[in-house]
Amino acid sequence: MTAIYFLTLACLVVAGYFIAAKRAQSLRAGPGGALHSLPTYHGLLAAVALIVPMILVFAIGTPLVKQLATSSVFNFFPPEIANDPLQRGVVLRDVSNLLDGRHQGDPSAALRDAAASYAGIFTTGRLAVLGIGTALGLLALFLVLSRISSTFRARNYFERFVIAVLILCALVAILTTIGIVFSVVWETYRFFFDPSLKGRPSVSEFLFGTEWNPQAALRADQGDIxxxxxxxxxxxxxxxxxxxxxxxxxxxxxxxxxxxxxxxxxxxxxxxxxxxxxxxxxxxxxxxxxxxxxxxxxxxxxxxxxxxxxxxxxxxxxxxxxxxxxxxxxxxxxxxxxxxxxxxxxxxxxxxxxxxxxxxxxxxxxxxxxxxxxxxxxxxxxxxxxxxxxxxxxxxxxxxxxxxxxxxxxxxxxxxxxxxxxxxxxxxxxxxxxxxxxxxxxxxxxxxxxxxxxxxxxxxxxx
Amino acid sequence: MTDLTAGTATPPIRRRVDITSPEAQAAIRRRYRAEARFKAYGLLAILTAAVFLTVLLVDVGTKAFPAFTTHSLQLDVAIPNDLVAPEQKNDPVAIRTADYLPVMRDTLRTAIPGVQGRGPERTLIRLISTGAADDIRERIVANPALIGTTIKAPLLLSDDADLYFKGAGTPIVVRPSRGVATPSDTSGSITITAPGNDFSENLVSVKLVMAERANALLADAERTSRSTAPNAAERAAELRKEATELAARANDRTAAETLDSRLPSLLVGINGGLVKISQLAADRIEGDVLLPLSSTNESQAGNWRILTYTTPESSRKITDLEVALLERFKANAQVERSFNWRFFTSGDSREPELAGIRGAIVGTALTLIVTLILCLPIGVAAAIYLEEFAPKNRFTDLIEVNINNLAAVPSIVFGLLGLAMFLNFFGLPRSAPLVGGLVLALLVLPTIIIASRAALKAVPPSIKEAALGVGASHQQAVFHHVLPLAMPGIMTGTIIGMAHALGETAPLLMIGMVAFIVDVPGGITDAATVLPVQIYLWSDLPELAFQAKTAGAIVVLLVFLFVMNGTAIWLRKRFERRW
CATH class of the missing domain: 1.10.3720.10 (MetI-like)
Known part of the structure; x- marks a missing residue:
């Protein structure tokens, strides 16, 4: 499915680029005279207009579909299974094994129904993602095509997009730092202040304690944890x-x-x-x-x-x-x-x-x-x-x-x-x-x- | 008189240094000596670093050498007709699931006739690797017509046997006999009498070792008696008693001696068999037959030999019987040494002789591909933005400070990021090259950004200005003119960054790439390991043979690194342009 999605995307992008460039090229010979932007830029802008919505739809839609399909599985099981993370994992593995035909033994009725529901929602959902993505992409493409004229500032729009991408890339450094700080600070906070955590030390015990033995904390009944x-x-x-x-x-x-x-x-x-x-x-x-x-x-x-x-x-x-x-x-x-x-x-x-x-x-x-x-x-x-x-x-x-x-x-x-x-x-x-x-x-x-x-x-x- | 003194009252104080005076010359010499010393310190520092590097490379290289060869037994393997049922002769599943252990056992029994009893037989079968049967299996699956025939096949030796031929065994001293000898039996525990006192030299050397041991015990007792530990005195007394007994035995030149595993092993090769001596006297020995004798005939002088396995049995990995068997194979010219292709073509294994680095190399390649795909475009784009388009403001400063700091964050912290973010928050698969590549991409991103910025900065502004002058937009000038000229520099920086990623281990441990994985990974979401992590895993294993494997993997890793860095240097030399 992913392959089909990106193949569609690639075909549309190539087609959009050439259609837009061709249209701009034909304007050049026409009554308007000189173009503001080179035909290439019209083509590139059309391609960008296609890529951005389609990638967005894919990035949001795929996990969403998976989430929906997964949650539908647990409609067929009692709530205590759905609420236990360990059993959830077992059920999901069973479902995926059943769908791949690797399931051992005879599956229960609930499991078979769940698998059918999972497969149904999954297929429909992904088709929907493909449909919505293509539709939005085409919409954006036609928007660009309709605006193509000799005064259309395609290069400026495209360059603005490029700058946005460049800034995003530069932001990765900041995001990395934020990610590091977030992951270590959050877990550290839980280590010191999460009331549900057994055997957590106070800050001063951590900083000034002279004994390090993390293994002991697992066995709460033994020793001075x-x-x-x-x-x-x-x-x-x-x-x-x-x-x-x-x-x-x-x-x-x-x-x-x-x-x-x-x-x-x-x-x-x-x-x-x-x-x-x-x-x-x-x-x-x-x-x-x-x-x-x-x-x-x-x-x-x-x-x-x-x-x-x-x-x-x-x-x-x-x-x-x-x-x-x-x-x-x-x-x-x-x-x-x-x-x-x-x-x-x-x-x-x-x-x-x-x-x-x-x-x-x-x-x-x-x-x-x-x-x-x-x-x-x-x-x-x-x-x-x-x-x-x-x-x-x-x-x-x-x-x-x-x-x-x-x-x-x-x-x-x-x-x-x-x-x-x-x-x-x-x-x-x-x-x-x-x-x-x-x-x-x-x-x-x-x-x-x-x-x-x-x-x-x-x-x-x-x- | 008074006038004169008044006229020269206060002459200006001027210290004159006579540089020809001995003191001044000495001072100059001293300063020059200090100069020479200082210079020598500098040279010494560099030489120390160079010596360390040389020792490191030579040490790893010598340790790695055994990993690239392997020993196998060239034997005739008879594939019995009843390996599979006659109607299943062309059924690959049946051939695959057939029991090959009896085939192996029969092959070895035929090669060395006369090995009897469960113990010796098991020793014999353990000399070859469990992978040897698999090799035969694959051959027969590929060609079922071999069933019922005898094929000549190399049987891979087990790691200890392989190490024996790589020098981890024992030196063997062979001494021909002077007199006649008569064995009492052909198998079991036997006595050999040699009226010519053939064994007297051996007895003397055993007595010498005992005397040494007695001395060592005495020294030990001395040390114990001085210690403050409780019951030190009793212990010392015990040791002294033991030492006295030993010394008495050592001094009695003619008494028979019992040999133990702490002494060099003594054996007698007679009538085509081999006897391990347990009781030694000058004219007769008692011992156990390791390889059966053909007869109990009297053997003439020169026809039988006394062998010494110099390394005591307790300080080597393989027993006397194993040595005897391996030596017999060697004497039959059935041991073959070959290049260890398996090291490059198979995945990890618990058996050292079967373990290879293919899985790790493929995992490394997948991980580095993910890293490259992510960090090259992002790094170059970030560098272009910061170098060409970013306005001078606080926000840009913040990004720059961030990049500089990230470059110095310990790599293990990136592993924590990967664990908390990619695995726990986003739920990506553990041990996968995808996550490894993501983490390494973040890790080397600062390197690539900094290198790319330097490359962009090195392009003279006149080129951009010329492009702007003929009407190009700022972006056109950058992407059409500056970037292509900066490309060699960016590529060099990227390769150096990738080399850095290739050697990185710690963050990958955090995201679970330490799992024991036998299969070669097929995609970026399969569980995989990488070369440095494989090195770390192997270095932790107790088997001696894995030490060579570790060093071998290190050599492969270093070769990759040298190739990458060499390419970077070549690129720099080839395309470097000075304006």
Whole structure:
């Protein structure tokens, strides 16, 4: 049916385009003389006039028909089935199986009637959608055709339509943000304030609790469920791994940026830049595999040779590899800001007899400091939000520790652990993941906004 | 005198630095050393990154190598006439549902005669994969005339057997004999006597291992006695006692020894069979027959051998019997190594030797197609609007700030969006490439918008102005002149964005693309998985063979990424224009 609808649409559009263009073309030779718009624009406008109502009818009509057909099914069943979401699902699956001829055994009379009613409404409804869509499209087409004249401003109308489409596309970015905010904020609100939710924590318990154990909340009869959603161990775990990552990536990234922008010969740059770009392009799941299967056992063995007790999922392994992931990030951002420092500052320092490293340390780095700080903030935000490396190489146990040799867990690991697998949207456990997502979104957003502000102010200073 | 002092009262203070003085020279040298050091730090930082990348790629590459080959047994498979009832000989359903296990068992029994008893037989049948019977089945379904004939077919080995031939087994040391030996029986538990003291060297090395073990136990006891744990003293005493006993046995050079699975396995190959030693003395052994002997005749010096499987049985995945069987197959030249096509042509499986990445690749392709169809037009349209048509006002600023922020939102948050919006609110199917594509499209949209804007900005304004000058409308100027010139840049940005989407895992986990899916997806609403998620799933599995599969899938993913990024670089080089 969908195929027939769009085939009709395509045929009508092609026909409408050529009819309108032809008509405009014929006017050109006629008594009116020159057209306001090229015939092409008349054709395009006719096509648009067809497409818009037909797509709208389809987008509204198809779900509507499905809804109608579905609700008709439950007229044949007692209300307790219709009100139970689980049984509803079973009935609907039975109906669709019956219609596809895959139903096992002998269907009940109610089921057969329901299926017949479903099929009837579905077919009629879709035919109606096709009819209404075609009718509206043709109506719009004739409206356009009737207005075609040498003074008809077809191009202006069409261009107005194009601008509307462009604006809509640009709005997708805003819609995405709204969607993110809406989905995390709503579920977070339910997590904290929905009275029907069992085992929900208060905001202060969440923010200052030192025990994280979402699983306990499912078994309300066991243990102290109130303390299960303490956020502190996740925060310390995330910060510990981020700290290790920045400790690795900060100096390495900054020094590579300095070397590349101040010392490297063009030939060396041509060789080193792609290396960093490839490193930046390695998928995080690959880095996670490397961290879990190569780096972690190596660190463990190394620790054992010193008599240290290293967890097999140590924070150190995850942090080290994450640091390696961030090197290109810090390096390329710092490279940009170092290159943006005016040459006159360098020349001034050289004229005073400073060596290159003295110039860098005493002149360039202080001048580029705001940019470098913002690069570090973006890197931190990146490390906090990184998922796969920690999922594969860091642990699940929420230990409250700052020892890099122990296993810690992070916000992203917990979100992933909670949401992969079975989920019911009325358990505190599932909603806790959205609360964590909200924290993650909020923290990274703040870091990014501050970093962007710093960069903007800094740019104005030298422009 | 006084005049003179008054005349030179306050000379201007001027510090003169004599740069030739030793101190100044030292200071300059110090500064130059600092300079060299600083430069070296920079170089070191870049080299560290390069070394890390190299180690990463080499490590994954070496781990991936075994995934691309596979071993199978080239055996003569006799398809019995009674596989299906005579009247059903051309009925594909009957052929498909027939029991192929007896066929496999008979084939293996014929290949290695003399393996008896339920245990050894089961070991034998477990050497080949469950997929081997399916291969035979497919061949017979395709050609029912094969029933009643004997075909030469490769039987896929199981993952552990396959890994054995890829070096995860044990080194085998073979030592020829010096004297004669006589076995007491041809099967079961037997004794072999070798009056020439052929086994004395083995006994010595076993005693050495025991002495080492005794020392280790003593050290352990020492450590335990120092610990503060309760009953540490008792435990230490126990350990010491054990150590003393072991040491006494080790010192008695001639006493017979019982071998356990923590010691290297010792075997005797005699009269065409193989005996695993359980009791070892210098001139006689007791042991169990793994492969039956042909006779109890006395074997002359040089005709029989002592084999050592150096890796103890407890520290490898396969037993001595399995090693013996596989070695026998190898000796019969029935083991064949081939390129693992199955890895590219089949879907996921619980059996490592049957698992492939075709399902994941198709899922990835479907997902990326959805992503591309959505984000290329929307991204380019948004970029055109913001770069060419947007008025300078708060609303435009808002959009721009939004895009910049979205570019830095963690990818897992997009997964939450997909879960809450697309799955729960709009009720789209779980695990489907459609939803995956939608989420990834939103994820890479900022990248594509930013890249497209840069490409549009790089087109000189003179081109647009010329078009406007000859009477084009603003839109005509943009769509007919600016956009085509910006296209290479937009394409480069798009490919880089798609490469980013290809490597993305976390948001897809959120929308349920982690399900175990065997079938290759047929459409964008079928349940599917993608390559990075497949990598993640496999990396979690305990079987050693899946580690190679994971690395193999990573290599495929990296190859795709390099091809995409390479294309982007080529496009940039080929079409880049400087005005």
């Amino acid at each position: 109130k303390t299960a959603f303490g956020f502190i161990p996740l925060l310390t775990g995330t910060l510990l791994i981020t700290f290790i990552a920045i400790l690795v990536a900060g100096p390495l990234g900054l020094f590579s940026a300095i070397y590349l922008s101040e010392y490297a010969t063009p030939r060396f740059r041509a060789w080193a830049k792609p290396v960093l770009e490839i490193l930046a392009g390695v998928p995080t799941v690959v880095l996670g595999f490397f961290a879990a299967l190569t780096v972690a056992p190596y660190i463990r063995g190394w620790g054992e040779s010193f008599g240290l007790d290293v967890a097999s999922e140590s924070a150190l392994a995850a942090g080290l590899v994450m640091g390696m992931m961030i090197i290109p990030f810090i390096s390329s951002l710092s490279d940009d800001v170092i290159n943006a420092v005016p040459q006159s500052l360098r020349d001034g320092a050289y004229a005073l007899g400073a060596t290159k490293s003295e110039t860098i340390k005493k002149v360039i780095l202080p001048a580029a400091l705001p940019g470098i700080v913002s690069a570090f903030m973006l890197a931190i935000s990146r490390a906090i939000g990184e998922t796969m490396i920690v999922v594969m190489a860091a642990g699940l146990a929420a230990n409250l520790t700052f020892n890099p040799l122990e296993a810690v867990t992070t916000i992203t690991v917990q979100i992933k652990t909670i949401l992969v697998g079975d989920q019911e949207f009325d358990s505190a456990k599932t909603l806790a993941a959205f609360a964590l997502g909200f924290v993650l979104f909020f923290v990274t957003l703040v870091l990014n906004i501050i970093a962007q502000q710093i960069v903007r102010r800094y740019r104005e200073q030298y422009d």
